[in-house]
Amino acid sequence: xxxxxxxxxxxxxxxxxxxxxxxxxxxxxxxxxxxxxxxxxxxxxxxxxxxxxxxxxxxxxxxxxxxxxxxxxxxxxxxxxxxxxxxxxxxxxxxxxxxxxxxxxxxxxxxxxxxxxxxxxxxxxxxxxxxxxxxxxxxxxxxxxxxxxxxxxxxxxxxxxxxxxxxxxxxxxxxxxxxxxxxxxxxxxxxxxxxxxxxxxxxxxxxxxxxxxxxxxxxxxxxxxxxxxxxxxxxxxxxxxxxxxxxxxxxxxxxxxxxxxxxxxxxxxxxxxxxxxxxxxxxxxxxxxxxxxxxxxxxxxxxxxxxxxxxxxxxxxxxxxxxxxxxxxxxxxxxxxxxxxxxxxxxxxxxxxxxxxxxxxxxxxxxxxxxxxxxxxxxxxxxxxxxxxxxxxxxxxxxxxxxxxxxxxxxxxxxxxxxxxxxxxxxxxxxxxxxxxxxxxxxxxxxxxxxxxxxxxxxxxxxxxxxxxxxxxxxxxxxxxxxxxxxxxxxxxxxxxxxxxxxxxxxxxxxxxxxxxxxxxxxxxxxxxxxxxxxxxxxxxxxxxxxxxxxxxxxxxxxxxxxxxxxxxxxxxxxxxxxxxxxxxxxxxxxxxxxxxxxxxxxxxxxxxxxxxxxxxxxxxxxxx
Amino acid sequence: xxxxxxxxxxxxxxxxxxxxxxxxxxxxxxxxxxxxxxxxxxxxxxxxxxxxxxxxxxxxxxxxxxxxxxxxxxxxxxxxxxxxxxxxxxxxxxxxxxxxxxxxxxxxxxxxxxxxxxxxxxxxxxxxxxxxxxxxxxxxxxxxxxxxxxxxxxxxxxxxxxxxxxxxxxxxxxxxxxxxxxxxxxxxxxxxxxxxxxxxxxxxxxxxxxxxxxxxxxxxxxxxxxxxxxxxxxxxxxxxxxxxxxxxxxxxxxxxxxxxxxxxxxxxxxxxxxxxxxxxxxxxxxxxxxxxxxxxxxxxxxxxxxxxx
Numbered sequence: 007x008x009x010x011x012x013x014x015x016x017x018x019x020x021x022x023x024x025x026x027x028x029x030x031x032x033x034x035x036x037x038x039x040x041x042x043x044x045x046x047x048x049x050x051x052x053x054x055x056x057x058x059x060x061x062x063x064x065x066x067x068x069x070x071x072x073x074x075x076x077x078x079x080x081x082x083x084x085x086x087x088x089x090x091x092x093x094x095x096x097x098x099x100x101x102x103x104x105x106x107x108x109x110x111x112x113x114x115x116x117x118x119x120x121x122x123x124x125x126x127x128x129x130x131x132x133x134x135x136x137x138x139x140x141x142x143x144x145x146x147x148x149x150x151x152x153x154x155x156x157x158x159x160x161x162x163x164x165x166x167x168x169x170x171x172x173x174x175x176x177x178x179x180x181x182x183x184x185x186x187x188x189x190x191x192x193x194x195x196x197x198x199x200x201x202x203x204x205x206x207x208x209x210x211x212x213x214x215x216x217x218x219x220x221x222x223x224x225x226x227x228x229x230x231x232x233x234x235x236x237x238x239x240x241x242x243x244x245x246x247x248x249x250x251x252x253x254x255x256x257x258x259x260x261x262x263x264x265x266x267x268x269x270x271x272x273x274x275x276x277x278x279x280x281x282x283x284x285x286x287x288x289x290x291x292x293x294x295x296x297x298x299x300x301x302x303x304x305x306x307x308x309x310x311x312x313x314x315x316x317x318x319x320x321x322x323x324x325x326x327x328x329x330x331x332x333x334x335x336x337x338x339x340x341x342x343x344x345x346x347x348x349x350x351x352x353x354x355x356x357x358x359x360x361x362x363x364x365x366x367x368x369x370x371x372x373x374x375x376x377x378x379x380x381x382x383x384x385x386x387x388x389x390x391x392x393x394x395x396x397x398x399x400x401x402x403x404x405x406x407x408x409x410x411x412x413x414x415x416x417x418x419x420x421x422x423x424x425x426x427x428x429x430x431x432x433x434x435x436x437x438x439x440x441x442x443x444x445x446x447x448x449x450x451x452x453x454x455x456x457x458x459x460x461x462x463x464x465x466x467x468x469x470x471x472x473x474x475x476x477x478x479x480x481x482x483x484x485x486x487x488x489x490x491x492x493x494x495x496x497x498x499x500x501x502x503x504x505x506x507x508x509x510x511x512x513x514x515x516x517x518x519x520x521x522x523x524x525x526x527x528x529x530x531x532x533x534x535x536x537x538x539x540x541x542x543x544x545x546x547x548x549x550x551x552x553x554x555x556x557x558x559x560x561x562x563x564x565x566x567x568x569x570x571x572x573x574x575x576x577x578x579x580x581x582x583x584x585x586x587x588x589x590x591x592x593x594x595x596x597x598x599x600x601x602x603x604x605x606x607x608x609x610x611x612x613x614x615x616x617x618x619x620x621x622x623x624x625x626x627x628x629x630x631x
Numbered sequence: 632x633x634x635x636x637x638x639x640x641x642x643x644x645x646x647x648x649x650x651x652x653x654x655x656x657x658x659x660x661x662x663x664x665x666x667x668x669x670x671x672x673x674x675x676x677x678x679x680x681x682x683x684x685x686x687x688x689x690x691x692x693x694x695x696x697x698x699x700x701x702x703x704x705x706x707x708x709x710x711x712x713x714x715x716x717x718x719x720x721x722x723x724x725x726x727x728x729x730x731x732x733x734x735x736x737x738x739x740x741x742x743x744x745x746x747x748x749x750x751x752x753x754x755x756x757x758x759x760x761x762x763x764x765x766x767x768x769x770x771x772x773x774x775x776x777x778x779x780x781x782x783x784x785x786x787x788x789x790x791x792x793x794x795x796x797x798x799x800x801x802x803x804x805x806x807x808x809x810x811x812x813x814x815x816x817x818x819x820x821x822x823x824x825x826x827x828x829x830x831x832x833x834x835x836x837x838x839x840x841x842x843x844x845x846x847x848x849x850x851x852x853x854x855x856x857x858x859x860x861x862x863x864x865x866x867x868x869x870x871x872x873x874x875x876x877x878x879x880x881x882x883x884x885x886x887x888x889x890x891x892x893x894x895x896x897x898x899x900x901x902x903x904x905x906x907x908x909x910x911x912x913x914x915x916x917x918x919x920x921x922x923x924x925x926x927x928x929x930x931x932x933x934x935x936x937x938x939x940x
Contacts, residue, residue: 010647077801079782080775082828089647091826103803110805218644232660236693244692250657250807255643279688287643291656291689304664328803343808346664405808412812417805 010089011217014112014141016105016132021118022149026187027081027094030209033194036083078108087213102362102377105132106326106417109139110403113217118147121154121184125167131362133168137175138324138379138419140399142220144172145181147208152186156199174365174595176396176513179215183208221288222398226254226262227315228308229345229401234293246277246293247302252345252400253393254310255287256294263311264302265391270311271298288400305347307391307401315391315401320354322383322421324395325406327374329415332408334374334382340415342386344404350387351406357381360596367596374416381421394517395419422517457537463494464631465534467559471546471608472571473600474586475578477617481571482543484623489539497533499526501544514597520551527555534564539630547599549606567629570611571622575600648835651827655682656689657807658786658823662768663689663696665811666819669768670727670761673699673718675711675844676886678772680718681832682824684841686770687722698725700769702757704749705732706867706889714844729753729760748891758794761818768811770821776828786825792816796936829884830909837902848905849882849897860893 017023031037081092093108109115115136119129129146136144146168154160161184172180183192184203191197192207206214231249236242256262260273275282277293286292294308302308309315327334334353342351359371359380367381374380395402406416458464468485470478482498489496501522505512509525512518523546530540546552552568559566578600579587590598597603613629615622645653662669671686673679686695701715719726731752734740739759740752761769775782785801787809802810811819824832836843853864855876862868864876867889881894882905899905 008647009644010650077783077798079779080826081782082776082826084647084828084830089828089831107803107805111807223643231657232664232690234690234693238693241692248660248689250653277691279691285643287645289650289653289657290645291653291660293691341812343810346661400806403806403808405805405810407810407812409812412810412814414802414804414810417803417808 008084008086008088009217010091011114011212011215012112013090013092013114013116013212014105014108014136015092015094015116015118016108016135017118017128021120021123022187023094023118026118026147026149026185026193027092029187029190029193030090030092031081031083033190034083034085034209036081078104085209085213090212102131102135102326102379103328105135106139106328109136109141110399110417112136112139112141113220114143114145114212114215115141116145116147118149119164119168121148121150121157121160121164124164125171127363129168130171133172133177134175134362134365137177140176140395140419142217143179143181143215144177145183145208145211145215147187148182148184149187151184151191151197151200152189156184156191156197158200158202161200161203174514176511176518178511181205181211181215183211222253223255223287224253225313225315225393225398226256226260226308226310227252227393227398227401228256228294229347230302230304230306230308231346233303244295245299246295247308248291248293249346250291251286251288253288253398254313255285256292256308257285258282261311262296262308263314264300265307265309265315265317266389267301267306269298269300271296271300273297305345307345309391315393316423317389317391318423319387319389320383320385321390321392321423322357322381323404323418324360324379324381324421325374325416325418327376327378327380327416329408329411329413330376331411331413332415334378334380334416339409341407341409342384342404343407344390344392345401347390349390352385353406354383354385357383365596367602382418384418392420394422396517421515457535461495461537463537463539464565465495465537465539466565466567466630467530467534467540467542467555468567468569468626468629469530469546469552469555470541470543470569470571471552471611472573473575473578473605474545474598475581475583476571476573477581477619477622478543478545478571480619481615481617481622481626482541484619485539485541485626488623488627494539495537496539496541499530499533499540499542499544501526501542501546504529514603516548516603519546520548523548523551523555527558530555531559531562531564534559534566535562545599545605547603547605549608552608565631567612567626568608569613569615569626569629570608571617572607572614573617577617648831648838651824651831652685652688652835654807654826655685655823658809658821659686659689659770661807661809662770662787662811662819662821662823666768668764668766669697669770669821670764670766671695671697671699671770672757672772673701673715673726674772674886675701675715675718676772677832677836677843677847678774678824680841680843681827681836682770682772683718683722684836684839685823694723698727700727700729700757700760700764700766702729702753702760703731704753704888705730705735706749708844708846708883708886708889710846711844711886714842727760727764729756731756734759748888750888750891753888754794761794762816766818767813768819768821770823772824773822774827774829774832775825781825784822784825786822787811788820788822789813790818790820794818796820798936830906833902833906833909837906840902844886846883846886846894849880849900851878852881852894853877854879854881854894857893860891861895862893863889865889 079094083090095104095108117132148161148164165182184200185192191199194209196207228249229252230247234246234248236244258273258276263270274295274297276286336353339350339352342349358367358369359378360367393401402420404418405414408415470482472478479500486496486498509522512522526542530542533540556566586598589595590601599605613625615625731749734756735742740755773781785804853876854861855864855874864870870876882897883894899908
């Protein structure tokens with residue numbers, strides 16, 4: 007079965023993007039002879055030296071005459087494995103607006119780098135936008151390899167530089183391909199010129215990249231789009247709720263709940279025009295029928311009773327301003343479209359404008375203009391049923407329309423509920439519950455005492471918190487070494503190390519940091535329960551999150567010790583082992599704890615220690631039972 | 632374990648045609664829900680047949696909740712008109728006809744001679760019919776792979792009160808959050824099959840076994856080679872002086888005004904063979920068959936700006 011893959015491409019004028027697309031289309035036979043002849047004629051008329059393949063995508067008269075691209079163009083090609091839709095966006099003008107448009111529905115972003123020029127500001131900017139728009143896969147094509155003698159070293163350096171930059175972004179799948187779009191190396195066929203490259207050529211990668219699990223198949227969300235009530239005699243009692251599945255898998259017989267009425271019912275049938283089906287998943291367009299008569303209209307959302315979206319009138323979001331003729335105002339009402347609803351909305355506050363080149367958050371900004379990105383709090387006239395954009399691109403996105411002009415002025419991605427304390431509490435409660443259903447807890451038959459007796463050791467968790475560079479990891483490593491040398495099972499959970507694997511999909515937003523802490527807390531608990539001394543070394547800046555980790559340990563009766571490595575910010579900055587403070591001061595990182603993000607020191611730690619290694623190790627070991 | 636209780640592996644992946652179908656149905660439902668008076672253009676061509684089929688699916692088991700409109704140049708293939716009337720009767724649809732001939736008769740459109748192309752006049756007829764019918768959304772079967780100007784058009788495309796398209800000033804269109812807001816007198820063109828290619832259309836129509844006008848499949852016809860186009864010789868296209876006609880097995884890849892729509896030589900008498908021909912065709916459907924798009928690179932853009940579909 008062939009799937010459909012949506013690709014967003016971006017690149018600057020000269021990096022060969024059009025040539026690459028032209029080659030993909032040409033080599034997959036998606037260009038027709040009359041199209042080629044037409045652009046040959048135009049090239050000739052313009053006096054180009056060779057046929058300009060960019061003309062294939064530059065569709066408007068103004069673009070062809072001026073040799074520029076002014077808008078998103080869609081191109082199509084197919085192989086026996088997949089159908090591809092390319093949203094081709096210009097790299098130079100209106101880049102943010104167009105790139106955001108193309109990336110909003112993309113499964114994969116394709117960025118080009120000129121091998122001679124390396125990673126440019128524009129590359130970073132496009133990668134940032136892709137990550138912000140939640141594009142799950144990013145492919146970096148290092149192009150024009152023929153002009154650097156197919157040098158492995160050039161490729162490796164670019165790869166290394168970009169990987170380092172990408173670590174700061176929220177990119178889950180990053181791949182690199184060294185290519186020459188002009189000569190055809192590694193585009194459709196592999197390249198004899200680069201035997202050192204063992205990956206797939208670009209097309210093979212595009213055909214094989216796994217996208218099925220990019221969808222949220224856990225949180226059931228069905229925005230009702232249209233109520234179907236035939237008036238005909240044979241279907242008089244039919245009442246179906248038509249829409250497209252935005253998340254999860256709906257099955258016949260499932261218990262469901264309808265927002266906002268919170269009425270419960272069961273799915274009687276999932277209808278399609280070709281007959282009923284057993285299950286529906288994104289992006290299927292189906293019609294649900296319920297067992298009970300529930301009053302449901304367009305804009306309502308069907309979900310599961312145990313797994314509901316956040317319901318709130320206030321939320322924080324990242325928005326990108328699109329309109330050239332207006333700027334963000336906090337004193338006028340906008341119309342907001344979210345899933346299948348329109349509501350009146352006000353932008354309550356602009357928190358900051360994000361500089362897409364430096365990632366610097368400008369908190370002095372008072373407005374956003376076209377192509378600007380910022381973080382805002384929005385209040386709506388009636389509650390929205392939403393998820394964060396990270397969790398669900400459909401239920402986490404919205405547009406703003408100016409009712410005065412009817413123009414789409416901004417696009418937004420929801421970060422979380424607004425600062426309303428009641429909601430924050432409610433969200434906190436729901437997030438500690440399992441979001442997946444049908445999960446039952448299977449208690450083990452072994453007691454912890456039995457394990458301890460068998461191992462001859464008791465597990466515990468030592469939680470080291472402190473600023474970056476405070477010496478946490480050094481102390482943790484020494485403790486681990488000392489314990490294991492003495493024959494006691496111990497294991498260090500290092501925040502940075504875990505971000506390469508278990509937590510590789512997390513960034514440094516508050517939400518992600520909290521999730522990071524939650525995961526490490528759970529893993530530490532399992533290790534400790536098995537009889538190991540788990541030594542977690544994590545900045546873990548928020549008190550509430552550390553307290554939550556303590557709570558799950560106490561609930562399970564496992565010893566937990568919070569150790570505060572109390573090294574002053576000045577000292578950490580002087581040591582700066584990872585060079586992070588230098589970058590933060592240069593504006594390259596915006597959210598380093600202590601510089602751009604808060605650190606909440608423990609109020610009642612089990613131990614406060616200083617970075618003096620021997621003394622610290624001795625103190626920590628003294629805690630253990 | 633018997634046949635019926637066997638556990639089937641359940642896949643949650645959707646194929647490309649099913650994905651296209653679902654996306655198109657979403658667009659059609661969205662417009663039906665948000666607009667007061669939508670109308671769907673229907674020429675009897677394969678794209679409009681597909682679009683109508685998707686609309687029927689979107690609202691089943693209820694009927695399609697809006698009328699269809701045929702922009703009639705008066706230069707029709709009789710097979711297509713027969714097909715249109717049959718579909719209208721079978722599906723219980725309401726048909727609006729925007730007649731070019733009617734506008735000519737009323738002196739609103741002036742034509743040089745009876746058989747000149749009426750392609751451009753369709754725009755006038757369409758815009759008048761939209762205005763007279765008070766329609767605020769007009770579904771069209773345009774596809775982005777057809778033409779470069781169409782490749783840049785939005786799914787929901789704004790038209791001012793003169794019916795004009797401003798390609799440089801289009802509303803950004805993100806996710807599936809369509810903005811169809813407009814004032815009285817303005818309208819929105821809707822292209823629910825934007826992302827389908829010619830081959831997708833054929834594969835889908837074949838899979839669903841949907842009936843098409845007979846001229847889409849190979850048949851013997853009296854034709855004449857006219858400036859590279861294979862034109863059927865009939866009342867709308869009399870044999871040019873000095874030219875010689877011949878009978879050849881042909882089919883049509885598109886259906887348009889009979890004075891300028893050409894046929895292609897073909898042996899494809901069923902879906903399977905049409906798909907085979909389409910997969911190996913090296914010429915676009917418009918390039919092969921439409922006199923109207925061969926004048927200049929921007930022919931389509933210019934017509935679209937004026938309000939063409």
